[in-house]
Amino acid sequence: MTDPYRLISQTQAAYARAIDDDQLEQWSDFFADPCTYRVTSAASHRDGLPGGIVYCTSRGMLKDRISALREANIYERHSYRHILGAPYIVAERGSHVDSETAFMVARIMHTGETALFATGKYIDTYVIEAGQARIESRLVVCDSSRVDTLLVIPL
Amino acid sequence: MTDPYRLISQTQAAYARAIDDDQLEQWSDFFADPCTYRVTSAASHRDGLPGGIVYCTSRGMLKDRISALREANIYERHSYRHILGAPYIVAERGSHVDSETAFMVARIMHTGETALFATGKYIDTYVIEAGQARIESRLVVCDSSRVDTLLVIPL
Amino acid sequence: MTDPYRLISQTQAAYARAIDDDQLEQWSDFFADPCTYRVTSAASHRDGLPGGIVYCTSRGMLKDRISALREANIYERHSYRHILGAPYIVAERGSHVDSETAFMVARIMHTGETALFATGKYIDTYVIEAGQARIESRLVVCDSSRVDTLLVIPL
Numbered sequence: 370m371t372d373p374y375r376l377i378s379q380t381q382a383a384y385a386r387a388i389d390d391d392q393l394e395q396w397s398d399f400f401a402d403p404c405t406y407r408v409t410s411a412a413s414h415r416d417g418l419p420g421g422i423v424y425c426t427s428r429g430m431l432k433d434r435i436s437a438l439r440e441a442n443i444y445e446r447h448s449y450r451h452i453l454g455a456p457y458i459v460a461e462r463g464s465h466v467d468s469e470t471a472f473m474v475a476r477i478m479h480t481g482e483t484a485l486f487a488t489g490k491y492i493d494t495y496v497i498e499a500g501q502a503r504i505e506s507r508l509v510v511c512d513s514s515r516v517d518t519l520l521v522i523p524l
Numbered sequence: 525m526t527d528p529y530r531l532i533s534q535t536q537a538a539y540a541r542a543i544d545d546d547q548l549e550q551w552s553d554f555f556a557d558p559c560t561y562r563v564t565s566a567a568s569h570r571d572g573l574p575g576g577i578v579y580c581t582s583r584g585m586l587k588d589r590i591s592a593l594r595e596a597n598i599y600e601r602h603s604y605r606h607i608l609g610a611p612y613i614v615a616e617r618g619s620h621v622d623s624e625t626a627f628m629v630a631r632i633m634h635t636g637e638t639a640l641f642a643t644g645k646y647i648d649t650y651v652i653e654a655g656q657a658r659i660e661s662r663l664v665v666c667d668s669s670r671v672d673t674l675l676v677i678p679l
Numbered sequence: 680m681t682d683p684y685r686l687i688s689q690t691q692a693a694y695a696r697a698i699d700d701d702q703l704e705q706w707s708d709f710f711a712d713p714c715t716y717r718v719t720s721a722a723s724h725r726d727g728l729p730g731g732i733v734y735c736t737s738r739g740m741l742k743d744r745i746s747a748l749r750e751a752n753i754y755e756r757h758s759y760r761h762i763l764g765a766p767y768i769v770a771e772r773g774s775h776v777d778s779e780t781a782f783m784v785a786r787i788m789h790t791g792e793t794a795l796f797a798t799g800k801y802i803d804t805y806v807i808e809a810g811q812a813r814i815e816s817r818l819v820v821c822d823s824s825r826v827d828t829l830l831v832i833p834l
Contacts, residue, residue, distance in 0.1 A: 374685065375529065382612035386624060389645070389667075411758070411787075448566070450643035450667050452609050452628045452783075454762050457692035469696060473607075473762050473785060475628060475643045477566075481670035485640055485795055488760035488785045490699070512699075512760050515791035530684065537767040541779060544800070544822075603721070605798035605822050607764050607783050628762075630783060630798045632721075636825035640795055 373466045373502070377456045377495055380502045381470060385451035388523060393438065396523055397431035401496050405506040406431060408524060410514040411489065422516075423509075423523075431523075438521060446479040449486065449522055456493075465505070466495045474524060487524060488512045528621045528657070532611045532650055535657045536625060540606035543678060548593065551678055552586035556651050560661040561586060563679060565669040566644065577671075578664075578678075586678075593676060601634040604641065604677055611648075620660070621650045629679060642679060643667045683776045683812070687766045687805055690812045691780060695761035698833060703748065706833055707741035711806050715816040716741060718834060720824040721799065732826075733819075733833075741833075748831060756789040759796065759832055766803075775815070776805045784834060797834060798822045 380399065387395040400406065408423040425431050454471035461467075469490050476486035489511040495502045509524045535554065542550040555561065563578040580586050609626035616622075624645050631641035644666040650657045664679045690709065697705040710716065718733040735741050764781035771777075779800050786796035799821040805812045819834045 374689075378610045379529075379612065382610045382626075385609065385626060386612055386645075389626065448667060450626060450628065450645075452607055452626055452762055454695065455610070455688045455692045455765070457689065457696055471692075471695060471699065471760060471762055473628065473760065473783065475640060475667070477643065477667040481668040483640055483643060483668050483670075485785060485793055488787065488793060490696075490760075512758060512785070512787040513791040513793050515793075533765045534684075534767065537765045537781075540764065540781060541767055541800075544781065603822060605781060605783065605800075607762055607781055610765070628783065630795060630822070632798065632822040636823040638795055638798060638823050638825075 373461060373495075373497060374456065374458055376497060376500070376502045377458075377466060377468055377493075380495070380504075381453050381456060381491075384504075385453060389448060389450050391448060393435045393522070394432075396435060397428040399504055400428055400431060400507075401503040401505045402428040404428065404431075404504060405508075406504075406523075407507070408509040408511065410516070411510050411512050412514050414508075414510045434523070447522075448477050449524075450475045450477065451524075464497050466497060466502070468493050468495065472524070487516045489524075528616060528650075528652060529611065529613055531652060531655070531657045532613075532621060532623055532648075535650070535659075536608050536611060536646075539659075540608060544603060544605050546603060548590045548677070549587075551590060552583040554659055555583055555586060555662075556658040556660045557583040559583065559586075559659060560663075561659075561678075562662070563664040563666065565671070566665055566667050567669050569663075569665045589678070602677075603632050604679075605630045605632065606679075619652050621652060621657070623648050623650065627679070642671045644679075683771060683805075683807060684766065684768055686807060686810070686812045687768075687776060687778055687803075690805070690814075691763050691766060691801075694814075695763060699758060699760050701758060703745045703832070704742075706745060707738040709814055710738055710741060710817075711813040711815045712738040714738065714741075714814060715818075716814075716833075717817070718819040718821065720826070721820055721822050722824050724818075724820045744833070757832075758787050759834075760785045760787065761834075774807050776807060776812070778803050778805065782834070797826045799834075 406425040456468040459467040492508040494506040561580040611623040614622040647663040649661040716735040766778040769777040802818040804816040
């Protein structure tokens, strides 16, 4: 399975599955180290602002984020369901692949109430090594600017 | 087309198309015989409960379910629209493939009113024979536990 | 990349990306010339009515539509997010491929308000030439009949 498209498609499916199954401790394993993980809004992205509702630059920071989430536990229990489009391959540069992927995320509250929570796209750079694709850089561009204050579980 | 990933991807697209186009009489053809089709909630699944809002163990039972739906006709007319993620291949065991696939289903009422109806994932075992993938076992895990009473058309 | 499935999958991802990134001037490039682009409802389609909330038969008409949208500018600013299922390949006929693809489109208003706007399927004929897939005919079948009056940006 060395076809980059397939590899990225499967990696994204695994990434979404880990989050939606509440296996958040696996989340950082999808990233290279160091890495970049940023969440921003389409408006900030369009205006060239760095954004950064969330900003992590290493696996350690990603892990810390999950630990904090597990310990704090002050938010109402909920889960996500990610649905991703096919990755659009923007460029292949040696072992690096740039891709963009549309997402919709539904949020399911403890009560069962379900709502469309976030839409947007991932702007990614993957590094492919030994048949594995890891995220070197993920910029999560949320279409709406309303999403930020509610953001607990990673997108 | 013997690549299991592609085969499952196309079979799932065909499955969703049959339901969403109201070709429900085709539904049972996507299954092996005997087979298992179960619908449960994430909470029941997590607690190891057998669940079973719906539970069928043969093509005949799947067909009966559709006949009942066609005859009863007491529910308000509506249709579904399934959007599926890429199948995540969990394991390949000879002619059997285990996969998981995220889904979102919108429900469109006769009046045109559209709402996000159900989200969750399929936990599937496919059997691949003569270039065809059939569902030997499908466990539909709905994220919300609210979905049950409204469930008429298959997920 | 001559595999029609992959080619169509990537072309659809690029199509959705162009619209959702507000690169609407690229929209007509995804079509052959002449071409057919029609939007209708599932009810009209089922009844064999020609439908045609929108009806274009050439790239020029598609371009005109975008120009009008850019100039008029009387509608409240909003963007779309398309999520597409895997294309279901209905038939391959020489350089032509017929496919159907489920879609969900969220609409994000200027205020950040996000809603499920439209669901349905594309019934497409692609022509494949020199490694490129172009849309010769796209019939957009919206599940709901309520969508029409709100339709500004292309689906």
